[in-house]
Amino acid sequence: xxxxxxxPSVFGSAASHEFSKKSSSYAKTxxxxxxxxxxxxASSVAPTPQYSSRVTMKPLKKEAFITVSERVFVYPSTxxxxxxxxxxxxxxxxxxxxxxxxxxxxxxxxxxxxNGSATAGPYPSFWVQDKTTFDSTDALQxxxxxxxxxxxxxxxxxxxxxxxADGKRRMTASESAAVQQLAMVLSAKWASPPx
Numbered sequence: 001x002x003x004x005x006x007x008p009s010v011f012g013s014a015a016s017h018e019f020s021k022k023s024s025s026y027a028k029t030x031x032x033x034x035x036x037x038x039x040x041x042a043s044s045v046a047p048t049p050q051y052s053s054r055v056t057m058k059p060l061k062k063e064a065f066i067t068v069s070e071r072v073f074v075y076p077s078t079x080x081x082x083x084x085x086x087x088x089x090x091x092x093x094x095x096x097x098x099x100x101x102x103x104x105x106x107x108x109x110x111x112x113x114x115n116g117s118a119t120a121g122p123y124p125s126f127w128v129q130d131k132t133t134f135d136s137t138d139a140l141q142x143x144x145x146x147x148x149x150x151x152x153x154x155x156x157x158x159x160x161x162x163x164x165a166d167g168k169r170r171m172t173a174s175e176s177a178a179v180q181q182l183a184m185v186l187s188a189k190w191a192s193p194p195x
Contacts, residue, residue: 001072002054002182012059015056016055018054019053030160031043041099052071054069068161075156081153085153095113098113106137107136121183123154123188125150126150148175159187
């Protein structure tokens with residue numbers, strides 16, 4: 001699983017680390033993207049068990065809150081994981097374009113999605129980027145977030161590797177490339193766990 005020392009330096013330095021394998025923290029679905037009201041646009045039932053690791057960063061810019069995380073969805077076999085990954089890879093086509101709440105709602109939420117194939121690596125992978133803005137009459141609710149998430153398949157698992165920033169409107173090319181490279185590192189660890 002993801003360790004603080006593995007987080008690419010482009011995100012800053014690690015401030016804290018959380019790990020969980022408790023069933024109470026399991027996700028019921030793998031949601032590739034949701035609309036501006038949080039309803040899934042592309043989703044599959046999640047298997048159990050699951051493992052998650054999240055590192056909160058000391059960002060390079062003080063106004064941003066940044067995390068880098070990994071969630072591993074474990075399937076009964078390599079074949080089952082490959083089939084689940086293939087389904088997700090087909091569904092990701094829905095994660096593109098912009099969704100928004102009606103103009104009269106407060107806060108107004110706008111999600112802009114993009115997706116694509118990850119950079120070359122030994123494990124099949126694709127990515128989803130979600131840029132979200134919040135526009136409210138209450139200045140405290142204004143803001144923006146961005147998440148760049150890579151989904152990969154290694155052995156009997158589908159692995160979700162994500163860089164997330166609250167207070168940023170975009171993920172730089174170097175940051176998204178770093179998440180893709182990290183996804184391959186984490187996939188390799190899962191494909192050949194220590195005996």
